[in-house]
Amino acid sequence: MIYRRCGHSGIKLPVLSLGLWHNFGDLDSYDVAREMVLTAFGQGICHFDLANNYGPPPGSAERNFGRILSNDLKAHRDELFISSKAGHDMWNGVYGTGSSRKNIIASCDQSLQRTRLDYFDVFYSHRYDPETPIEETMQALINLVRQGKALYVGISKYPADKQAEAYAILQAAKVPCLLSQYRCSIFDQKAKQANFDCATQAGSGIICFSPLAQGLLSGKYNQGIPADSRIAKGSIFLQPSHLTKERIEAAQKLDEMAQNRHQTLAQMSLAWVLNDERVTSVIIGTSSTQQLMSNLEAIKYLSFDREELQKIDEIVANPLISF
Numbered sequence: 109m110i111y112r113r114c115g116h117s118g119i120k121l122p123v124l125s126l127g128l129w130h131n132f133g134d135l136d137s138y139d140v141a142r143e144m145v146l147t148a149f150g151q152g153i154c155h156f157d158l159a160n161n162y163g164p165p166p167g168s169a170e171r172n173f174g175r176i177l178s179n180d181l182k183a184h185r186d187e188l189f190i191s192s193k194a195g196h197d198m199w200n201g202v203y204g205t206g207s208s209r210k211n212i213i214a215s216c217d218q219s220l221q222r223t224r225l226d227y228f229d230v231f232y233s234h235r236y237d238p239e240t241p242i243e244e245t246m247q248a249l250i251n252l253v254r255q256g257k258a259l260y261v262g263i264s265k266y267p268a269d270k271q272a273e274a275y276a277i278l279q280a281a282k283v284p285c286l287l288s289q290y291r292c293s294i295f296d297q298k299a300k301q302a303n304f305d306c307a308t309q310a311g312s313g314i315i316c317f318s319p320l321a322q323g324l325l326s327g328k329y330n331q332g333i334p335a336d337s338r339i340a341k342g343s344i345f346l347q348p349s350h351l352t353k354e355r356i357e358a359a360q361k362l363d364e365m366a367q368n369r370h371q372t373l374a375q376m377s378l379a380w381v382l383n384d385e386r387v388t389s390v391i392i393g394t395s396s397t398q399q400l401m402s403n404l405e406a407i408k409y410l411s412f413d414r415e416e417l418q419k420i421d422e423i424v425a426n427p428l429i430s431f
């Protein structure tokens with residue numbers, strides 16, 4: 109595994125981290141989930157990314173991860189870097205969503221209970237909440253650190269102006285933002301322009317999610333919808349309507365490029381995100397240990413020449429692909 113330093117902090121993270129958004133809930137196989145976590149850890153992936161609402165049902169990914177931790181990894185807590193987040197819908201009710209102080213603090217307590225942890229390594233505000241003053245959200249994160257419930261704090265998906273404001277508030281309290289989480293893939297390059305420099309200048313590490321555009325950049329949909337895929341399982345976040353002709357054609361062209369590099373499309377897509385040196389780590393999602401092991405091979409070949417990068421840009425610019 110390759111480890112990169114996270115912003116101006118003393119923390120190093122593996123360039124590949126494992127996310128538990130899908131495939132770790134109560135509707136999924138516990139044995140497969142356990143095997144993926146243990147395989148990842150064995151391969152040097154020591155960073156696991158969670159959130160209160162991951163499942164389904166919400167909370168079940170944290171509960172299942174907590175079970176794996178306490179049964180199999182208890183002796184390794186100090187070798188693990190575990191994150192969780194609060195801010196998206198957790199339950200129907202006035203306090204079940206948003207980034208108020210009440211929601212952030214209560215949600216962190218609930219997440220600690222579900223994962224059976226004493227503290228998170230990093231706790232995020234999962235989204236900017238326009239209904240809550242940003243000072244209130246940041247103060248709640250700062251308090252979590254002061255209370256020992258989180259070692260570091262992070263922000264996720266904050267728009268550029270709010271991102272800078274968040275860094276300034278955290279910096280003033282001497283609880284600098286460790287990590288900024290943004291969606292980034294060959295199919296979605298917006299954050300590279302809008303958010304990465306701001307994070308780097310503030311000394312925050314950058315961690316990217318959905319590097320395969322939820323599977324579109326694995327090539328798995330290039331010949332239809334496989335029965336065991338995220339789309340076939342009925343995800344609300346990836347639906348048949350997202351499989352446009354333009355996206356599939358772009359994925360097919362990228363697949364040809366990947367073959368010329370002796371990589372799978374998934375491996376090339378992960379390498380492309382990591383080719384940006386501002387990026388500390390990429391959070392991958394996998395539904396099997398085979399996918400995990402195959403994606404791990406990406407780190408063997410991370411470099412691109414100028415022509416390859418240009419060609420990738422042309423493929424997604426004409427027609428414009430975004431997802």
Ligand SMILES: NC(=O)c1ccc[n+]([C@@H]2O[C@H](COP(=O)([O-])OP(=O)(O)OC[C@H]3O[C@@H](n4cnc5c(N)ncnc54)[C@H](OP(=O)(O)O)[C@@H]3O)[C@@H](O)[C@H]2O)c1
Pocket residue numbers: 126127128129130131157158234264265289316317318319320321322323324326328336337338339374391392393394395398399400402403
């Ligand atoms: N901060 C935020 O708001 C936010 C939002 C989204 C995600 N995240 C984080 O980022 C993590 C990753 O997101 P993501 O799951 O969307 O990532 P992704 O890497 O773009 O997509 C992962 C999915 O692609 C498919 N896949 C992966 N490798 C494959 C391979 N080698 N061959 C074929 N198919 C492959 C699998 O889906 P199948 O089920 O089809 O096999 C897998 O579940 C999440 O778990 C979460 O921790 C954060």
